[in-house]
Amino acid sequence: MSRNIIIDTDPGQDDAVAILLALASPELNVLGLTCVAGNVPLARTSHNARQVCELAGRADLPVYAGCDRPMGRGLVTAEHVHGDSGLDGAVLPEPQMPLQSQHAVDFIVETLRQAPAKSITLCSLGPLTNIGTALQQAPDIAERIAQIVLMGGAYFEVGNITPAAEFNIFVDPEAAEIVFKSGIDLVVAPLDVTHKALTRKAWIADLRTQNSRACDTVAGWTDFFERFDTEKYGSEGAPLHDPCVIAYLIAPHLFTGRHINVEIETQSELTRGMTVADWWRVTDRPANALFLCDINAVGFFNLITQRVARL
Ligand code: RIB
Ligand code: CA
Numbered sequence: 001m002s003r004n005i006i007i008d009t010d011p012g013q014d015d016a017v018a019i020l021l022a023l024a025s026p027e028l029n030v031l032g033l034t035c036v037a038g039n040v041p042l043a044r045t046s047h048n049a050r051q052v053c054e055l056a057g058r059a060d061l062p063v064y065a066g067c068d069r070p071m072g073r074g075l076v077t078a079e080h081v082h083g084d085s086g087l088d089g090a091v092l093p094e095p096q097m098p099l100q101s102q103h104a105v106d107f108i109v110e111t112l113r114q115a116p117a118k119s120i121t122l123c124s125l126g127p128l129t130n131i132g133t134a135l136q137q138a139p140d141i142a143e144r145i146a147q148i149v150l151m152g153g154a155y156f157e158v159g160n161i162t163p164a165a166e167f168n169i170f171v172d173p174e175a176a177e178i179v180f181k182s183g184i185d186l187v188v189a190p191l192d193v194t195h196k197a198l199t200r201k202a203w204i205a206d207l208r209t210q211n212s213r214a215c216d217t218v219a220g221w222t223d224f225f226e227r228f229d230t231e232k233y234g235s236e237g238a239p240l241h242d243p244c245v246i247a248y249l250i251a252p253h254l255f256t257g258r259h260i261n262v263e264i265e266t267q268s269e270l271t272r273g274m275t276v277a278d279w280w281r282v283t284d285r286p287a288n289a290l291f292l293c294d295i296n297a298v299g300f301f302n303l304i305t306q307r308v309a310r311l
Contacts, residue, residue, distance in 0.1 A: 002029040003249060004119055006108060008066070009242075010038025010126030011048035012082050013089060013221035017304065018125055018242035019049070020214055023056040024307040027250050031111060031120065032062040034104035038126035038171055039078045040086035042068040045126075048087045050095035055214055056311050059097040066104030066130035070172035078167060081228045089224025090217040108134040112141040121249065124150035124179075125242040127168050132175025135182055142182050149187040149249060151242050152176065153262065153275030155291070157191035165273030166191050169264060173273040177264040186289040188262065189244040190275065193255065193292040197244055199226050199237035203301045207308075214311040218304075240304075247300050248292070250307075254299045257292035261285035 005028050009015045022028050033053070035046040046065040053061045069075045082088065100107070108130065112120055122145055124131055135142055152168035153176075159165040169176045180186065199222050207219040226238030248255050260281065265274040277291055 002027055003121060004029050004031055004115070005121045005123050005249065006031050006034060006111065007123045007125065008034045008036060008130050009049060010036050010040070010045045011052060012039035012045070012086055012126065012242070013225040014240055014242040015039070015125045016048065016052045016087060016221060017218050017240060018246045019052045020056055020218065020308050020311060021243050021246045021304055023058050024310045025246070025250050028246070030061060032064060032107060034064045034066050034108060034130050036066045036104070036126045036130045037068045037075050038168065039082045041075070041077060042066070044086045046099055047095060048085070050097050050099065051087065051092040054095055054097060055092060055217060062100045063097070064100045064102060064104035064107045067133055070127060070129050070175065071132055072174045073172070076161070076171050081225070083224060087221065089222070090220035092217065104130050105134045105137065109138040109141055112144045117144045118146040121146045122148045123245050123249070124148060124152070125245060127171035128152070128175040128179050129172045132172065132178040135178050142184055145184050147185040147187060148179060149189070149245050151189045151194065151245050153188055153277070154191035155275065155277035155279055157195050159274070160191060162273070164265070164271040166275070169275055170273030173264050173266045176273070177266050180262055180264055180288060187248060187292065188289045189241070189248065189292050191239070193295050194239045194241040194244050196295050197240050197297050197300055198235055199240055201236070203305070207305060210305065210309040212309045212311065214308050215305065218308055243304055244292070244295065247303055251299065251303055254296045255292050256294040257290045259287045259290050261287050262289045262291060
């Protein structure tokens with residue numbers, strides 16, 4: 001029995017790899033992609049998502065455009081990491097499949113209301129604007145969501161866009177606060193775990209031996225994407241953030257974490273978007289998230305190659 005998921009995304013090379021992994025995995029039934037402004041503006045993320053669907057041979061998969069800016073702030077993007085297109089590193093044909101006319105937030109609300117309760121998992125790979133807006137507009141959906149698995153936040157790793165905050169949470173802390181206070185079963189893949197999922201030259205080279213257009217494309221994206229992190233951190237490879245969300249659903253045994261309280265800083269401009277994770281349980285604030293901290297990186301990268309090569 002495959003698991004119904006909606007992927008909310010701001011492609012972004014790492015988002016794109018996560019989407020390919022999901023579409024190549026029979027354990028998951030992707031009901032649709034909902035696009036949000038983040039790495040690049042909404043027009044690009046909703047364009048890029050369709051390119052990735054067609055690369056996977058899934059021009060049938062509905063793709064929705066959602067919010068083009070955060071709930072209460074101006075948009076911050078990350079072309080410095082992902083390139084102006086958001087998918088620099090590989091050239092893909094212009095998408096032929098249409099964008100759905102329905103707004104992504106309405107798709108999320110309507111799909112959750114029509115499906116059996118607790119039968120759909122939301123996978124968030126970007127700023128939480130669409131999901132936060134859906135919860136604000138339709139509070140009744142909270143109890144209908146099986147789980148939200150999201151890439152975002154940081155504790156021991158601190159921030160990647162500011163000294164205090166990870167990009168997805170930084171872009172829309174108000175939306176993140178709604179999600180983290182919703183009471184929904186949350187699994188969080190913060191930088192603490194994604195920074196242990198570092199690409200390796202040997203893995204990229206192996207992708208290119210798979211005789212697979214999808215694997216060749218992932219290799220091109222990764223070659224491009226990793227230059228930012230290797231220059232910044234001096235590491236050999238780059239963290240493949242968003243596929244951790246999908247890999248957790250397919251192979252949770254690859255991950256370890258701790259069920260703790262996590263709250264979002266929304267007031268201070270200095271620490272806006274910080275995930276204040278009570279890792280050592282020094283407060284009596286109730287645990288609201290499984291905060292992942294470790295990964296079997298070899299198993300993770302083998303899973304990506306093995307699945308994406310099937311496309
Ligand atoms: O901080 C990493 C996150 O920000 C990833 O989701 C990446 O795609 C960007 O959206
Ligand atoms: Ca992303």
